[in-house]
Amino acid sequence: MVQRTATTWTTNRVVALIIGIVFTVIGILGLIFDTTGGYLLGFQVDLVHNLVHLVTGILGLAAAYTGWSRTFNQVFGIIYIIVGIVGLIPALYFDNRLLGIMHVNPADNILHLVVGIVAAAVGFFVHDYVTGTARATNDDMTRP
Numbered sequence: 001m002v003q004r005t006a007t008t009w010t011t012n013r014v015v016a017l018i019i020g021i022v023f024t025v026i027g028i029l030g031l032i033f034d035t036t037g038g039y040l041l042g043f044q045v046d047l048v049h050n051l052v053h054l055v056t057g058i059l060g061l062a063a064a065y066t067g068w069s070r071t072f073n074q075v076f077g078i079i080y081i082i083v084g085i086v087g088l089i090p091a092l093y094f095d096n097r098l099l100g101i102m103h104v105n106p107a108d109n110i111l112h113l114v115v116g117i118v119a120a121a122v123g124f125f126v127h128d129y130v131t132g133t134a135r136a137t138n139d140d141m142t143r144p
Helices: 011-033 047-066 069-087 106-125
Strands: 008-010 038-040 043-045 130-133
Touching: 008 011, 011 038, 011 047, 011 069, 011 106, 043 047, 043 106, 047 069, 069 106
Parallel strands: none
Antiparallel strands: 008 130, 038 043
8 A cells, every 4th residue: 555645756646747737737728828719739629628628637736636646547547538539439529519518629539548548557557656755854864
């Protein structure tokens, strides 16, 4: 069992933190530059899509700092794999929106699949071994 502290940096925690930062920044940029249904860095976005990115990013950041990073990666991975697969089925687009909810394009679908697979793989198959710590102890400070 892994001790969950604010100083233990596991692979799951790092992945959740990276997802959190990237999705939060993308969500904010999308809300600043285009909320009506345009393109951001080649990806089709709209208000709902930007809000989904922002909420996902905030959840990733929260998971990274509350000990829920492995669960976040598992759930996030499964959801994004499903969204990526659903996005590949043309019959599920209504009014040019995926499930009638938000705009996506093939680049979005591929990104959703790749990020979902990576997050799910880390969440399900990578054990929470410590990759580093954020603080030094007195023993680390002694010199030979």
